[in-house]
Amino acid sequence: MNPARIIVVAALLIAACLARAAEIPPAERRSGSSFMAPDSQAMQSDDTANPGMLWVLDGEKLWNGKAGTAGKACADCHQDARVSMKGIAARYPAYDKALARPVDLEQRINLCRVRHQQATPLAYESRDLLALTALVARASHGVGIETGADPQLAPFIANGRDRYLQRQGQLNLACSNCHDDNWDKLLAGAAITQGHPTGYPLYRLEWQSLGSLQRRLRACLSGIRAQPYNYGAPEMIELELYLMSRARGMPIETPAVRP
Amino acid sequence: MKHESTRRQFLGLAGSAAALGAVPLVTLRPAAATPASMTSAIRAVVGEATVRTGKVKLDVPPLVENGNTVPMTVTVSNPMTTADHVVSIHVFNEKNPQPNMGNFYLGPHAGRAQISSRIRLADSQKIVAIAKLSDGSFWSATTEVIVTLAACTDEVI
Amino acid sequence: MASALINVPKKARRGEIIEIKTLMSHIMETGYRHTAEGEVIPRDIITSFSCRYNGVEIFRADLFPAFSANPFITFFTIAQESGKFDFEWTGDKGFSDTASASIIVE
Numbered sequence: 001m002n003p004a005r006i007i008v009v010a011a012l013l014i015a016a017c018l019a020r021a022a023e024i025p026p027a028e029r030r031s032g033s034s035f036m037a038p039d040s041q042a043m044q045s046d047d048t049a050n051p052g053m054l055w056v057l058d059g060e061k062l063w064n065g066k067a068g069t070a071g072k073a074c075a076d077c078h079q080d081a082r083v084s085m086k087g088i089a090a091r092y093p094a095y096d097k098a099l100a101r102p103v104d105l106e107q108r109i110n111l112c113r114v115r116h117q118q119a120t121p122l123a124y125e126s127r128d129l130l131a132l133t134a135l136v137a138r139a140s141h142g143v144g145i146e147t148g149a150d151p152q153l154a155p156f157i158a159n160g161r162d163r164y165l166q167r168q169g170q171l172n173l174a175c176s177n178c179h180d181d182n183w184d185k186l187l188a189g190a191a192i193t194q195g196h197p198t199g200y201p202l203y204r205l206e207w208q209s210l211g212s213l214q215r216r217l218r219a220c221l222s223g224i225r226a227q228p229y230n231y232g233a234p235e236m237i238e239l240e241l242y243l244m245s246r247a248r249g250m251p252i253e254t255p256a257v258r259p
Numbered sequence: 260m261k262h263e264s265t266r267r268q269f270l271g272l273a274g275s276a277a278a279l280g281a282v283p284l285v286t287l288r289p290a291a292a293t294p295a296s297m298t299s300a301i302r303a304v305v306g307e308a309t310v311r312t313g314k315v316k317l318d319v320p321p322l323v324e325n326g327n328t329v330p331m332t333v334t335v336s337n338p339m340t341t342a343d344h345v346v347s348i349h350v351f352n353e354k355n356p357q358p359n360m361g362n363f364y365l366g367p368h369a370g371r372a373q374i375s376s377r378i379r380l381a382d383s384q385k386i387v388a389i390a391k392l393s394d395g396s397f398w399s400a401t402t403e404v405i406v407t408l409a410a411c412t413d414e415v416i
Numbered sequence: 417m418a419s420a421l422i423n424v425p426k427k428a429r430r431g432e433i434i435e436i437k438t439l440m441s442h443i444m445e446t447g448y449r450h451t452a453e454g455e456v457i458p459r460d461i462i463t464s465f466s467c468r469y470n471g472v473e474i475f476r477a478d479l480f481p482a483f484s485a486n487p488f489i490t491f492f493t494i495a496q497e498s499g500k501f502d503f504e505w506t507g508d509k510g511f512s513d514t515a516s517a518s519i520i521v522e
Contacts, residue, residue: 039320039330048423051486054441057419189407190324205325208444208485259324328484352482356448360482363491368474370433371492377484379446 023246024180024194031250032193032258035184040205044257052134052203052255055127055210059135062128068119074132077116085139090252091146093241095153102156102241106133106212107232124231130210134201137254145198145252148245160242163235169226190259196247197240199256210255213240297351300358301389304349305397310389315348315400317388326380326406333363335372335390335398345372346391354384380406422503424517428495436467436475437490440505440513446481462507465489470499479507495521 033041047053063074063081078084093102096111103111109132110121122129148157164175178187179195186192200213207215214236218228229236301310318332335345344367350360363374372390380386383406389399423437440462447459459481467475475491487505503515 037320037322037324040324043328043330048421048437049439049488051439051441051488053421054419054439054486057421058441189322205328208327355482356446357480357482359478359480361480362478364476365491366474368469368472368494368496369492370494373492374477375437375488375490377488379482379484 022180024183026249029196029247029250030183030194031196031198031253033199033253033256035191035193036257036259040257040259044199044253050203050255050257052201052210052257055131055134055201056138056255058127059131059133059138062132063135068113068117070116070118072117074112074117081135082139085136087140087143087146089137089140089254090143091149093147093153093237093244095150101234102153102237104214104237104240105136106214107237109133109136125212125215130201130212133212134210134255137201137252140252141254142251144249145244145247148241148248153241153245156238157242157245159235160238160240160245163239164242164246169221169224171224171226173224175220195243196250197243198247198250199253199258201254202256202258204258206259213243294353297353297358297387300351301349301387304362304389304391308395308397310397310399312399312401314398315388315390317350317386317400317402319386319402319404321403321405323380323404323406326382328377329380329404329406330375331378331386332373332375333388333390333400337372337390337392339365339367339369339372341367342393344393345369346393348372348374349389349391350378351387351389352380352384353386354382355380360386380404382406420503420505420513420515422501422515422517424501424519425495426518427520427522430495430497430521432495433492434495434519435490435492436501437488438465438467438503438515439486439488440465440515441486442505442507442511444479444481444483444485444487448481460508460511462487462505462511464506466504467491467493468502468504469493470497471502495519497521 033044043049060081066073074081089105092108093104094108095101096103106124106129109129113119114121122132167174175195178192183192183194197213201210203210204216214231217236217239221228229239314336316334318334319329323329331350333348333350335348337343337345339345345365347365348363351358352360360378361376365372383404385401385403387399387401389397391397419441421439425434428434442462443460444462445457445460447456449457451457461481461483462479465477465479465487466473474493477489479487498519498521501517501519505511505513
């Protein structure tokens with residue numbers, strides 16, 4: 001199993017040198033769920049069997065609980081998340097005027113906590129932050145992604161795209177080598193997906209937990225033996241932004257289930 | 260033929276090959292069940308009785324996407340009456356650190372002898388489901404499962 | 417803050433066989449994992465799950481580390497009378513949690 005995997009990746013490397021990165025035509029774009037086995041798809045589509053929904057339930061409790069020195073709950077300003085948050089996740093990462101740069105949904109939730117609730121920001125990948133993000137993103141379930149329409153985001157999307165196309169790490173692979181040029185081919189027994197972040201935060205069977213897109217990107221970078229970007233780093237947000245804009249039009253599936 | 264090394268060992272080897280000084284990976288291999296320990300775990304449930312093949316259907320995807328969460332359904336064809344019903348279902352494996360996976364206790368009020376769950380499989384291996392009927396007989400089904408590896412794991416503790 | 421997701425039909429006909437699905441939030445730490453320093457992470461799993469239907473136990477399960485995290489268990493029962501299903505999960509480190517669901521049987 002081990003040498004075979006290294007050979008497959010090396011072969012991909014060689015093949016990738018010969019191929020040029022080509023964007024996936026819109027008509028051929030497929031969500032990661034379409035690459036999964038029927039059992040995994042069933043796990044995602046049944047709300048009472050989808051483990052990600054446990055975090056959405058937790059998120060509802062947190063949404064209604066008072067926080068910070070201001071003693072306000074999210075619900076005090078935003079009422080029912082299912083209504084007020086609809087469409088929000090579908091256009092994130094979004095531009096924040098005060099910071100003059102894009103922020104992702106997790107950062108937006110923390111900014112709200114700091115600015116409006118006078119509460120401390122929640123740690124990345126903490127259960128509470130994942131639960132709130134899952135609740136907010138779930139409200140956009142079925143909504144088509146619109147991220148990147150804002151012209152202020154253009155330079156950041158360009159940075160993210162450069163990063164996506166740039167070879168890096170010990171295996172000298174760019175994201176595009178696998179996810180644009182070789183999707184649907186098998187790597188160590190599993191199909192390579194197109195890498196669209198339509199279902200985040202999602203329940204990854206490998207993690208046996210809900211996790212964010214940032215966590216998954218760090219795993220991707222470890223996978224090609226590159227230095228993973230830190231949580232919240234500008235490079236991370238720009239890559240997230242590019243990936244979401246690349247998925248424009250595809251519906252949000254949060255909380256998705258992935259192998 | 261032999262898939263001796265677990266995926267954690269593979270990552271350990273690859274990690275030490277990469278001079279990145281990335282996350283230190285541990286290559287300790289947990290104790291594994293063996294066919295012998297599975298047999299004695301089964302004996303602990305059935306005693307000296309013979310286990311017959313049949314009546315039990317063990318549904319596990321033949322090619323598993325991730326060994327951490329494998330959907331499993333066990334169905335026993337049985338009328339589920341007071342006179343004739345499934346008392347319990349027991350599931351065993353060959354290569355996880357422990358041979359037992361789960362025991363499920365039913366009765367005539369169940370109506371249908373079928374349970375579903377999600378299990379962990381450390382490696383490609385055989386799984387055995389044994390049903391105990393109200394007349395004291397034992398029936399079994401066996402399935403071979405192939406476990407593949409998820410792409411790009413982060414091994415974070 | 418453990419959450420549980422329960423799926424029980426709200427209504428059923430008397431004598432109908434219904435499926436009950438349960439999903440409980442729990443890490444199910446196997447006791448076989450190690451930290452980067454080589455220390456064993458101690459076992460922390462749910463060991464037992466039971467369901468009572470109007471006070472009578474109709475289903476029970478013994479769970480081992482081989483159960484995936486966030487244990488998902490489904491089973492069947494005959495809808496006899498209107499009332500309540502009480503679910504209980506117990507496990508290591510004194511873990512104990514309950515949930516319930518009502519049913520109308522006509």
